[in-house]
Amino acid sequence: MESTQELNPSDSIFPTKDYIVLLREINIWQLTKVVLSNVNLTVESGEFVYLIGKTGSGKTSLLKTLYADLELKEGHALILGYDLKKISENEIPFLRRKLGIIFQDFQLLSDRNVYANLEFVLRATGWQDKRKIEARISEVLIMVGLEDFGNKKVHEISGGEQQRVVIARALLNKPSLLLADEPTGNLDPDTTNEIIALFRRLSIDYKMAVLIATHDHRIIEEFPSRTLECKNGKLLNL
Ligand SMILES: Nc1ncnc2c1ncn2[C@@H]1O[C@H](COP(=O)(O)OP(=O)(O)O)[C@@H](O)[C@H]1O
Numbered sequence: 001m002e003s004t005q006e007l008n009p010s011d012s013i014f015p016t017k018d019y020i021v022l023l024r025e026i027n028i029w030q031l032t033k034v035v036l037s038n039v040n041l042t043v044e045s046g047e048f049v050y051l052i053g054k055t056g057s058g059k060t061s062l063l064k065t066l067y068a069d070l071e072l073k074e075g076h077a078l079i080l081g082y083d084l085k086k087i088s089e090n091e092i093p094f095l096r097r098k099l100g101i102i103f104q105d106f107q108l109l110s111d112r113n114v115y116a117n118l119e120f121v122l123r124a125t126g127w128q129d130k131r132k133i134e135a136r137i138s139e140v141l142i143m144v145g146l147e148d149f150g151n152k153k154v155h156e157i158s159g160g161e162q163q164r165v166v167i168a169r170a171l172l173n174k175p176s177l178l179l180a181d182e183p184t185g186n187l188d189p190d191t192t193n194e195i196i197a198l199f200r201r202l203s204i205d206y207k208m209a210v211l212i213a214t215h216d217h218r219i220i221e222e223f224p225s226r227t228l229e230c231k232n233g234k235l236l237n238l
């Protein structure tokens, strides 16, 4: 059974407003060192946010904190209603189901077709009804512009198309937050633009909050939006 934690407004440090992400004075650790300190951040529904910074500046560590892959030790964090300080091991999969997570390397089953890759995820998260599965897969493929790609093998389609499949996969459980870590790192500039334009459209059409970590400043010039920077151990609002 899914359980979300009740926050009692009277003793909560969190405001009552419905934030997608709310971080207050968190410190992010890797092993024995603090990677980012005193991080404060709010992201609202439908916001489109870039996270920039040099390699090693802490972008991935921040994203991992948001999907509870890196344990929160200090500070307060509320993600989609989950308090990361109090989240239990068995709640983490439910949090991740409400998030769409997208990485640079596609992590698709390359010898299977597009449909099978998506079906695999739905079945792993408890979907059983074949017709509902077909309908949802068809919806997400339309959302990413790959409506006729179900039968294609992953290794037969281009890198940009593979990244669209990854995005479709992230959309399956109707997330209200997409987290993308260097999602265009392996793509050429034109394909990169198409992928970022797709994220923009999803954010606008479905009011999804989108947080994209990138070190590609060109993207931000092409598609300007709110930008955060990891620098010298701090998260800056640009
Ligand atoms: N699994 C890990 N174990 C130990 N240190 C790590 C690990 N992952 C990252 N780090 C360190 O944390 C810092 C931030 O890394 P990271 O969050 O990956 O930055 P970015 O994504 O901006 O390149 C770096 O100093 C890196 O070496």
Ligand SMILES: [Mg+2]
Pocket: 059, 060, 061, 181
């Ligand atoms: Mg990284």
